[in-house]
Amino acid sequence: MKLIDTHCHIHSSDYKIDSNEAYQRAIDGGVTKMICVGTDVVDSKLAISFANNHEGVFASVGVHPHEAKHGIAGLKELVSENKVVAIGEIGLDYFYEHSDRQAQIEIFEQQLQIADDANLPVIFHVREAFDDFWPIVSKFPNIRGVLHSFTDSQANANKAIESGFFIGVNGIATFTKDAAQQQVYSQLPLDKIILETDSPYLTPVPHRGKLNEPVFVREVARYLCTVRSTSVDELALLTTQNATNLFHI
Template sequence: MTLELFDTHCHVHEIAVALTPVHDKWHADRVERSAGSVLDAARAAGVTRMIVIGTTLADSELAMQFAQNHDGVWASIGIHPHEAKNYTTPQKSNPGGLSSQASKVGILPEVLERFRQLATAAKVVAVGECGLDYYYGHSPKEDQEAVLRMQIELALQHDLPLSFHVRDAFDDFWPIFESYQGVRGVLHSFTDSQANMERAVAQGLYIGVNGIATFTRDEVQLVTYRTIPQHRLLLETDAPFLTPKPFRGKVCEPKHVMQTAEYLAALRDESVEHLAESTTANALKLLKLT
């Protein structure tokens, strides 16, 4: 049986502009890479499908184009919480219709309009990454909340799942999340507590696990990874970051989903075939792909 793995969160589309210094992270290990070589290596490793994730408006446009130009690649459009401050404006009456209840800032109207268009584009299957990041705090909390709410509302309007990035911020995330009905999605790069994992599962969310699982020294974290219900587990890389063992020091690529799959299968006492099959089926179901 050939394994089919699904990288549900990576940033491979950025290779298309990786010759500019700001994206030099794709060449941090001085290995020559192109979109073609990375996709070929992924397929050879059984990673037959992936989602490329937008972190700004321009980056989301790039993700959409990249997905449209490559088989087995779909796009998620979104604004990372670090970037939230670049998309907000002092709140007035809210003529846009996507009401950001309880927040003092609104979203720039032209940004809303473009995201609404992107949400209906071919191969756009999700919204995010979006969420709250209080660990770095690169954007004020109220900006992060407004931009998160905008994306939840966009996803609900278009029946799309969300890729959530939540770091040191679950106390504020849950009340926002629970103020909506019918939100679907995944907690990407999950490293939080057993309690928050269980709360997410109870809310119907999926849990995305990446290379961190292979190199964490946190025993409690490993117990949490072991107990994620099978029907809620997704695999991802977050490439070019978070390279799993034994390839630490190399730039992470979607092909490295395999190392995380092998590590998790051993941790969870199951075959890698079973893990691959169930996580790929979970991804297809969440993203409504066949």
């Protein structure tokens, strides 16, 4: 089984596991590619340098809505770096609201413009903010992307799919007790799912209590096959194809 972890933070200075060892365990476990996702400009540079030093690792650059108040100075210069395959994670987070909503909207639009100009896909982080999210992204009809760590309603999943976006599924699927959420995961079309870990967060069952790492994306794949009639090989093949098509990796 070969898989891609489309969203991890193993490059981060906050990552408490040895990144090189986590990388090697992923490769040994059949996770052939990983995308290190930046959350601000400094962190995006770390993602690029980790990618440059590890075969099969790619970088996404962006300023997370939590960091919106700090602006995006210096981001544009990173877009043309060799291993940068996406803009993200960017979006709106009204659950934590660490930056005020207006600041979040402003830097989100600026980064969508950067993605549009560079013709790069976007890794979206959207939490309790879909009412503002849809009108903003609709101004950028050419944007492709993934709704990372999707935990929202069937209606928003449908809207995402109609908009041509992929849905990023991670360890939450393995431990959520929310029946409506489970229902959403079990019915997503296979050609719209991409897998991720969001390491070090959201560790899947049966590794709860440990820090997350890319090799655990296997557990997300295995779990999804228990709630739908798909073999793990088929799921691995299709989600890998989806990720390859979206990010050109």
